[in-house]
Amino acid sequence: MTAADPRIPPDLAGRAAAVQRRTVRVLIGSQILGGVGSSTGFSLSTLLAKEITGNAALSGLTGTFSSLGAAFATIPLSRVMAARGRRPGLVLGYGAAVVGTVVVVLAARLHLYPLLLVGMALFGSASAMNLQARYAGTDLAPAERRGRALSMVIWAVTIGSIFGPNLGHPAEGTARVLGLPPLAGAFLWSGFALCGAALVLGLFLRPDPLLVARELRGEDAAAPKRLSLKQSFAVIGESPRAVLAIAVVAVSHTVMVSVMSMTPVHMNSDGMSVTVIGLVLSVHITGMYAFSPLVGFAVDRVGRIPVLSSGMAILAAACLVLGSAPMGSRAYTAAGLLLLGIGWSCGVVAGSTLLTESTPDRVRPSVQGASDFVMQGSSAGGAALAGLVVGTLGYSWLAGLGVALLAPVAVLVAVTSVRRPAAADNIPGRSVQEDAAPQVP
Numbered sequence: 001m002t003a004a005d006p007r008i009p010p011d012l013a014g015r016a017a018a019v020q021r022r023t024v025r026v027l028i029g030s031q032i033l034g035g036v037g038s039s040t041g042f043s044l045s046t047l048l049a050k051e052i053t054g055n056a057a058l059s060g061l062t063g064t065f066s067s068l069g070a071a072f073a074t075i076p077l078s079r080v081m082a083a084r085g086r087r088p089g090l091v092l093g094y095g096a097a098v099v100g101t102v103v104v105v106l107a108a109r110l111h112l113y114p115l116l117l118v119g120m121a122l123f124g125s126a127s128a129m130n131l132q133a134r135y136a137g138t139d140l141a142p143a144e145r146r147g148r149a150l151s152m153v154i155w156a157v158t159i160g161s162i163f164g165p166n167l168g169h170p171a172e173g174t175a176r177v178l179g180l181p182p183l184a185g186a187f188l189w190s191g192f193a194l195c196g197a198a199l200v201l202g203l204f205l206r207p208d209p210l211l212v213a214r215e216l217r218g219e220d221a222a223a224p225k226r227l228s229l230k231q232s233f234a235v236i237g238e239s240p241r242a243v244l245a246i247a248v249v250a251v252s253h254t255v256m257v258s259v260m261s262m263t264p265v266h267m268n269s270d271g272m273s274v275t276v277i278g279l280v281l282s283v284h285i286t287g288m289y290a291f292s293p294l295v296g297f298a299v300d301r302v303g304r305i306p307v308l309s310s311g312m313a314i315l316a317a318a319c320l321v322l323g324s325a326p327m328g329s330r331a332y333t334a335a336g337l338l339l340l341g342i343g344w345s346c347g348v349v350a351g352s353t354l355l356t357e358s359t360p361d362r363v364r365p366s367v368q369g370a371s372d373f374v375m376q377g378s379s380a381g382g383a384a385l386a387g388l389v390v391g392t393l394g395y396s397w398l399a400g401l402g403v404a405l406l407a408p409v410a411v412l413v414a415v416t417s418v419r420r421p422a423a424a425d426n427i428p429g430r431s432v433q434e435d436a437a438p439q440v441p
Contacts, residue, residue: 005076016216020140023209024149028156029134030200034094034133037193038126039285040167040186042066045120046265048104049185052113056265056391063261063383064116064237068394069124070131071376075229077128082226086136087201090129097126101191105369108184123187126194127197128372130157131348138356139209140317142147142217144300147353152294158289158359160193170402189218207309210365217361227363227390232370235363235406245355246371250378251409252347255315255402256340260284263337276281276330287341295349304354311346311411316338316403323399396426 045066049059063407073093074408100122107115117259134153141149147270168186175185225236236242264277299307318339352371382405389398 001122016140018237019209021209022151023140023205024137024152026200026204027137027153029155029204030053031130031156032131032160033193033197033200035128035289036167037094037097037101037158037160037190037197038123038130038166039160039164039281040171040193041123041190042127044183044186044264045104046261047268048108048181049113049116050265050268051181051183051245052108052111052116056269056387058113058388058391059262060267061117061384061387062120062152063386065120066124066127066382067257067376067383068381070128071124071373072121073128074126074132074369074372074376077125078365078372079226081132081210081369082363082365085211085218086133086139087205087208090133090205091135091198092201093125093129093132094194094201096130097123098194098198100125100189101194103192104187105180105184106403108187110182110219118145120188123190124188124376126374128213129197129377131372132368134352135356135365136205136209138353139213141273143357146356147299147349148293148296149355151292151299151345151349154345155289155292155371158286158292164190164280164285166282166394169276188305189211193326209349211362227370229373231368231372232363234248235359235367238368239358240416242358242367244305244353244412245308245351245358247412248347249351249355249371250375251405252315252344252351253309253320253375254287254379254382256344257379257406258386259319259340259398259402260337261383262386262395263322264397267333271415277439279336280330284337284341287338288344289341290351292345295345296353299350299353302350305413305417306352306390307346308350308354309410311343311348311350312345312406312410312413315343316345316406317342319399319402319406323396335380402406 028350042063045062046059050056050352053059073096075091077093080092100119102114103119103122105119107113107119134150137149137153138146140227166358167189168183171185172182173181173185178188180188201397236246260281264281267277267280321339322336323334325336354365355368355382385401387397389401
């Protein structure tokens, strides 16, 4: 299977394929636990903030700080991966998130909003590692199956992330037994799940896929290239397709996080219970992850740009459905959130695959870290703005701003497609690496 990469000798292709299969299995296990850990707490974080402050506008800042924490964690952790492999960076990131859950529980107990934001910043590392894990699934994947390998790792989050929001009610019982505020229970359960994810990776992600890929390509003797954030952006700037990939991934994530983070507050204002909110959010998470294998198959067979273009259109449709939903309509909200998840999946899977193929091997972890930095940083700003918009103008305005944010990216997609209409990423099975690779500074 991996013989498709000409840099890996044919006699070592069998080893590469075996390590790839083991890597994907381990990542699936860790992602299930990581999905439970990140979604259980995050789905109720805005409600916890509103309970502490009594202000809906301030509740959106939990998503902001979570995204900021993820953004700033991505850079040092991607440098750890570049130097020592995927496993140490992923384990360290989940460890930081576990500390974040402890801080959030303490903030809920003391009723301290600033401490809650600090905890959410640390907790954001879980989201960063859930996303970084997708790249570990591509280190040994051949070009014609790269989209599917990446999407399978994303798909694994489905199981945990669907169950996560629905654990809010039993977690409240745990919190009451311990004498804590009910909403703090979600973060207790998140902490245990994230500990499990770190243990799975630490014990079983051996051998490390990134280190094996370097060894098989004969790069083990050379020191890995670790770029600064500025150098990473310089590499990205030399490839129009890398620029397009980052723009699509960042905007897809920003629109999704901004709208989704304020949806529980909007539903709660309509009188819906925590149980109903959890069920509707599970529909959204199903859209994000459950269909990702089909999205990955389409990325490999139809092409990267057609799929990411479809993602932009689906996200716009989702915003329109949510923005026009009647007050208290569970069906409209569920349908809109389902589309929001599917659009996110198309944009992130196709964009991440395109980015991976548009950058040189030796600097790929650093460039991937820079991409996720932009992705998480932009979504942090979006989440902050979302709280202000909903608190002052209303939820429908937030959905409308989501559509407006997608418009410039749609133009960029069209411009890039026109500039190189016969691009490799539109030809199934062909790698963009056949094009001229960007220069490493």
